Amino acid sequence: MIPVNEPVLTDKDFEFLKDAFTSGWISSAGKYIEEFEQNWAEYCGMRYGISVSNGTAAIQLALDAAGIGKGDEVIMPSFTIISCGQAVTNLGAIPVLVDSDVNTWCMDVTSIESRVTKKTKAIMVVHMYGHPVDMDVVMGIAKKHNILVIEDAAEVHGAKYLSNRGTSSEQWLVCGGIGDISTFSFFANKLITTGEGGMVLTSDSGINDRAMMLRNLCFNNERRFRHYELGYNYRLTNMQAAIGVSQIQRIEEIVERKIEIGRYYQEQLSQIEGIQLQKQESWAKGVFWINGLVLDDSLNCTAEKFCDELRKLGVDTRPFFLGMHEQPVFASKGLFIGEKYPVSERIARQGFYLPSGLSLTIDQVDEVINSFKLVMEKI
Numbered sequence: 157m158i159p160v161n162e163p164v165l166t167d168k169d170f171e172f173l174k175d176a177f178t179s180g181w182i183s184s185a186g187k188y189i190e191e192f193e194q195n196w197a198e199y200c201g202m203r204y205g206i207s208v209s210n211g212t213a214a215i216q217l218a219l220d221a222a223g224i225g226k227g228d229e230v231i232m233p234s235f236t237i238i239s240c241g242q243a244v245t246n247l248g249a250i251p252v253l254v255d256s257d258v259n260t261w262c263m264d265v266t267s268i269e270s271r272v273t274k275k276t277k278a279i280m281v282v283h284m285y286g287h288p289v290d291m292d293v294v295m296g297i298a299k300k301h302n303i304l305v306i307e308d309a310a311e312v313h314g315a316k317y318l319s320n321r322g323t324s325s326e327q328w329l330v331c332g333g334i335g336d337i338s339t340f341s342f343f344a345n346k347l348i349t350t351g352e353g354g355m356v357l358t359s360d361s362g363i364n365d366r367a368m369m370l371r372n373l374c375f376n377n378e379r380r381f382r383h384y385e386l387g388y389n390y391r392l393t394n395m396q397a398a399i400g401v402s403q404i405q406r407i408e409e410i411v412e413r414k415i416e417i418g419r420y421y422q423e424q425l426s427q428i429e430g431i432q433l434q435k436q437e438s439w440a441k442g443v444f445w446i447n448g449l450v451l452d453d454s455l456n457c458t459a460e461k462f463c464d465e466l467r468k469l470g471v472d473t474r475p476f477f478l479g480m481h482e483q484p485v486f487a488s489k490g491l492f493i494g495e496k497y498p499v500s501e502r503i504a505r506q507g508f509y510l511p512s513g514l515s516l517t518i519d520q521v522d523e524v525i526n527s528f529k530l531v532m533e534k535i
């Protein structure tokens with residue numbers, strides 16, 4: 157079976173891990189924690205990094221540190237991972253959804269402003285499957301209405317966005333360095349991995365202070381074990397951070413390889429009728445976190461059925477996300493009842509992704525493409 161997303165861990169990663177291990181600093185104190193935070197923040201163009209135990213924790217911490225609370229509204233895409241929706245509802249806040257852009261599958265930025273109300277506190281964008289959201293539009297709306305922008309950048313390590321297009325201040329910005337706060341995951345299938353892990357980035361010292369406190373159970377310096385607020389234990393270990401420090405030293409190499417695989421897939425798959433690939437906009441330098449596609453309705457075949465056939469030929473796949481408005485758990489809370497987001501619904505039903513890991517060889521990609529063509533003939 158060609159795996160869908162296998163990590164690549166090097167001897168150097170192991171040297172770093174071993175150093176943390178033998179130093180005895182195996183919990184959340186130790187030199188690699190700050191080094192990892194500083195290096196990643198600097199790479200993305202933010203002032204502060206707060207490492208956490210996973211990407212879901214990063215989103216929760218970001219929203220809490222930003223002061224999102226009961227009754228506040230957060231505008232976000234329907235088409236994303238549950239982590240985004242639950243981070244909002246866990247705080248007693250209300251997720252307000254928008255549909256996906258039909259080409260990039262990122263949130264449709266043209267439908268954001270009509271969802272702004274007096275209660276809107278933040279817009280949470282999710283850069284989708286390696287491709288950036290059109291951030292200038294989002295930042296413009298946020299500035300006009302004085303609301304925060306949180307970027308979920310878990311799928312776009314190293315992706316770049318062309319800001320101020322066509323003006324003298326045109327500039328490529330790193331995703332996760334554009335909004336007020338950003339969040340990353342370093343799960344094993346992400347471009348940079350620490351096994352499990354995550355990070356919140358911000359340039360706001362107040363948000364940084366709050367995030368640091370909330371991450372560590374809201375201990376305070378005045379009297380340890382006296383608490384004025386409730387927080388979380390979201391600490392990352394020094395051992396994980398050591399792997400992270402090693403990994404980000406070769407971020408350019410990792411991004412380059414992902415783009416190579418992604419471009420090859422796009423070249424080969426674009427010759428096949430009946431499927432839609434993720435459009436790579438001219439203002440984006442995407443990193444092809446995964447290589448996804450959406451089957452045309454005219455094929456009369458769902459992603460699920462297609463993937464069963466691919467699996468029989470030794471090709472592993474994953475389905476696309478299922479929109480927040482189609483989640484039974486939110487319906488049971490009375491959320492999004494009767495709401496419709498047609499693009500999100502269609503790509504959730506018809507979309508899936510092919511093997512996309514860093515360990516993939518071009519020969520394996522050819523094998524995937526051949527199997528794909530066989531299934532196309534069969535259905």
Ligand SMILES: *Cc1c(COP(=O)(O)O)cnc(C)c1O
Binds near residue numbers: 212310311341342353
């Ligand atoms: C992977 C991912 C997360 C969650 O990260 P975990 O580390 O698995 O908790 C959040 N958001 C997006 C968009 C992701 O792809």
